[in-house]
Amino acid sequence: MNACLAGGWSFSWPVALTLAVGIGVILMARWVSRQRHFPGRESFIVLHVGICWWLAAAGLELAAQGPQCKVFWASMAWPGIIGVPTFWAVFLWQFVNSIREPLTLRGFLLLGIGPLVASAMALSNPWHQLFYGPGTLPVDGSPGAAIRYDHGPLFNAVAIYVYVFMIFCLAVVTRAALASHGVHRRHYLAFVLVTCVPWSANLSYVVFGWTLFGFDPTPFSFAFTLVAFACLILGVRLFDLLPVARHLLLEELPDPVLVVDPQRRVIDANPAALELAGQSAAWQGTTLSRWPVYGVELDAMLTAGEREMLLIPASSSRYFEVRSRDIERVTRSGTFILGQMFYLRDITERHCSELKLAEALATSEERLRTITRLHEQLQEQALRDPLTGLYNRRHLGELFARELTRCQRERTPISLALIDLDHFKQLNDRHGHLVGDDVLRAVAIHLTGNLRGSDAVFRIGGEEFLLLLPGAAGDEAFARLQALCQALAGQPLPTREGPLSVTLSAGLAVWPTQGQTLEELMQVADAALYDAKRNGRNQVRRLAATGAD
Numbered sequence: 001m002n003a004c005l006a007g008g009w010s011f012s013w014p015v016a017l018t019l020a021v022g023i024g025v026i027l028m029a030r031w032v033s034r035q036r037h038f039p040g041r042e043s044f045i046v047l048h049v050g051i052c053w054w055l056a057a058a059g060l061e062l063a064a065q066g067p068q069c070k071v072f073w074a075s076m077a078w079p080g081i082i083g084v085p086t087f088w089a090v091f092l093w094q095f096v097n098s099i100r101e102p103l104t105l106r107g108f109l110l111l112g113i114g115p116l117v118a119s120a121m122a123l124s125n126p127w128h129q130l131f132y133g134p135g136t137l138p139v140d141g142s143p144g145a146a147i148r149y150d151h152g153p154l155f156n157a158v159a160i161y162v163y164v165f166m167i168f169c170l171a172v173v174t175r176a177a178l179a180s181h182g183v184h185r186r187h188y189l190a191f192v193l194v195t196c197v198p199w200s201a202n203l204s205y206v207v208f209g210w211t212l213f214g215f216d217p218t219p220f221s222f223a224f225t226l227v228a229f230a231c232l233i234l235g236v237r238l239f240d241l242l243p244v245a246r247h248l249l250l251e252e253l254p255d256p257v258l259v260v261d262p263q264r265r266v267i268d269a270n271p272a273a274l275e276l277a278g279q280s281a282a283w284q285g286t287t288l289s290r291w292p293v294y295g296v297e298l299d300a301m302l303t304a305g306e307r308e309m310l311l312i313p314a315s316s317s318r319y320f321e322v323r324s325r326d327i328e329r330v331t332r333s334g335t336f337i338l339g340q341m342f343y344l345r346d347i348t349e350r351h352c353s354e355l356k357l358a359e360a361l362a363t364s365e366e367r368l369r370t371i372t373r374l375h376e377q378l379q380e381q382a383l384r385d386p387l388t389g390l391y392n393r394r395h396l397g398e399l400f401a402r403e404l405t406r407c408q409r410e411r412t413p414i415s416l417a418l419i420d421l422d423h424f425k426q427l428n429d430r431h432g433h434l435v436g437d438d439v440l441r442a443v444a445i446h447l448t449g450n451l452r453g454s455d456a457v458f459r460i461g462g463e464e465f466l467l468l469l470p471g472a473a474g475d476e477a478f479a480r481l482q483a484l485c486q487a488l489a490g491q492p493l494p495t496r497e498g499p500l501s502v503t504l505s506a507g508l509a510v511w512p513t514q515g516q517t518l519e520e521l522m523q524v525a526d527a528a529l530y531d532a533k534r535n536g537r538n539q540v541r542r543l544a545a546t547g548a549d
Ligand SMILES: Nc1nc2c(ncn2[C@@H]2O[C@H](COP(=O)(O)OP(=O)(O)OP(=O)(O)O)[C@@H](O)[C@H]2O)c(=O)[nH]1
Pocket: 387, 420, 421, 422, 423, 424, 425, 426, 428, 432, 433, 434, 435, 436, 437, 440, 461, 462, 463, 533, 537
């Protein structure tokens, strides 16, 4: 060994490559060792130590000039050559089965027997030549020429030992990939690739004698392993729980989530989205507009550039609030849209509550309107006489006060007339009360039919009426009342027993000359009415005015 350490060396590109890969492996192993704990972490680090060992021995073999030294360094590689598949298998087993406890010392020592025995067999080869046969010679006579190895039976036995581990590794990750889905499956499939590439390189060397730089290509294939792990760790954050947790969250989310690429093809959908669409297989890559149940709406939403909408799928009685957002990647040259994500929030409960609330509000408003209408009707009814529909005495005070204010402001008079039907008792007695009611109604119509806009007529007693004529002075009011009186007398009224003739007597009072208040005016008018009755009825009377009217 001393001779080989002190022997001639030549630094070449293949040596530089092994050195670079070795440094990369050390850096990655160091970085991984500082990461959070993950299943198989210790085995993963031991595996990388094995790779480094192998690379170091391979580099020394490549750099060594003497053929014996080359064979010596090749023999020194065996702890790494056996250790790598052994601890790759242990790591995969622990990772796939989520075994967090590190390998026991006993297990470690047991698994270390293989590499030790193989190394011992390789290093003792000069005495038995069963590992490398006598045909192990340089490929040509040039200095530092590569060695063509004559693989002996012990070499083949060790190769089989290694391949058993590799087959085990493949079986473990393939089974795990088949049994899992989502992020986990992608991780396991990556492991299948990472297993296959160095193994294929090794198989091609052992079985077909294929070499790279005249050398076993397996150590160089670790460059691929290094890049693959770098991509897995940095790209999909292997060993990190966050992507797995996010994936699980999406899987468990009761609300549908759909992801489309820039060509509007569905590239991902969580179980809730698949269930709503009734999709189960071969859905990936479906054009959004052809996506069942709600694809057309989402497609239209994208076209319209809308970010939010209410979705009521035809085949479902549920309501969804759809939100879309761009999936972007920011690079130095700008922001690229990688696709869109749709999030469908089930708002059925909220929407139904809102609908019920709106319905309840509408009903309440309708009821309130009805109550207001009824209240107004009641108020109106309270002010009106039910038989004739004329205002009653209750409304008189209010209306008079209003008219009085107006007439005071406008300095105009108000005439007030009390009207009483003549011999109404006789009419009742002769024709009955119902006919009397007919007459009262007909008189009410007669009176209202002869009023002007601002006039008002009230029924203030059985067959007593009151006329309020704002703005009408005594003479004018008197003339109008007389016309009313004569018209009534000359026109029989319709009743259930045929037309009947009635007459009225009226007494007139005028504000402000004959009274200041309603009571005073009514007293004056009543006195005048009494006068009319006494003078033979069917006439209008007024007392002599105490001032100008
Ligand atoms: N049909 C009907 N009659 C009523 C109503 N209210 C009061 N009367 C009647 O009206 C009559 C009033 O009679 P009286 O006060 O004696 O007066 P009158 O018979 O008209 O005689 P004079 O007023 O003196 O001309 C009574 O017979 C009451 O019963 C009503 O609402 N309907």
